[in-house]
Amino acid sequence: PLADPDPGYTGYAELVGVIDEVVAAHPDIAARSVIGRSHEGRDLLAVKISDNVDVDEDQPEVLFVHAQHAREHLTVEMAVHLMRLLTDGYGGDPRITDLVDDREIWILPNVNPDGSEYDMAGSTWRNWRKNRQPNEGSSSPGTDLNRNWAYEWGCCGGSSGNPSSITYRGPAPESAPEVRVVADFVRGRVVGGEQQITTAIDFHTYSELILWPFGHTYDDVTNGMTREEYDTHAALGEHMAEANGYTPQQSSDLYVTDGSINDWLWGDQRIVNFTYEMYPRSAAGGGFYPPSSVIERETARNEEAVLRLLDYADCPYRIIGEEA
Ligand SMILES: NS(=O)(=O)N[C@@H](Cc1ccccc1)C(=O)O
């Protein structure tokens, strides 16, 4: 873009370049694919990291989603950091080598490229959150991708029906092309009737939290969440929070949301999953726009926590001592 509020953050064109560079440097363990298009026609990219990367092996799969919300640019830097960590570390770090050998890792580095580009197109940040899809009958564009997922969509006062709201849920579940594309990608990982993705993290900013479902209700145990399943989420959330210093809690402990990716990944696909709210802890730390000088520190901060999730991906219930 002509102007750029902080060149230290990775725009869409630059991100595509980074992905191509990582894949070119590690062709045996990294591959990129286009899983669909955004509203404005930008490729939605997936980077797969695993040994024998071109073969769909019978291994536990782990999904990392980044930038559902446009202004949360640090999450794209988190994806770049993970791509480099898991490829540059292969062959050198035995723990990383084993995890890349025994898992199939999917990184979706930016699922809202239209919003991200819009937010950084000027000389100052635009504080944009949603996608850039027009809303019929309204001069306010944008659907909040994290209210547009199909599980309990719009059920519980955790989103807005007003197109001008930043938490606008859209006119229907999966009405946002970006949500439809990612949901179709996840549904496509059901092989032989079994969802191959066992665990996932959806990265956001800010507040330094690790959140788990459900978001649509204050109840821990409820329809679609047994005590064991809740305890597995809580124990794994706490285990990861020990590594990065974030605060672990159920999503609804903060506020009720409906149509979130967390609820759909678990409620519809039974994927044990978490939302990470990254740095800073508060607006005082820069809110959605911390200086790019914090990128290295605040992405590296999550390395151990992410490796712990990859470790438990073969059987998340192991964390509570169950086979399940
Ligand atoms: N990134 S954020 O500030 O928008 N928070 C996210 C994630 C989230 C969801 C539920 C409770 C707390 C946080 C959201 O969709 O609201």
Ligand SMILES: [Zn+2]
């Ligand atoms: Zn967010």
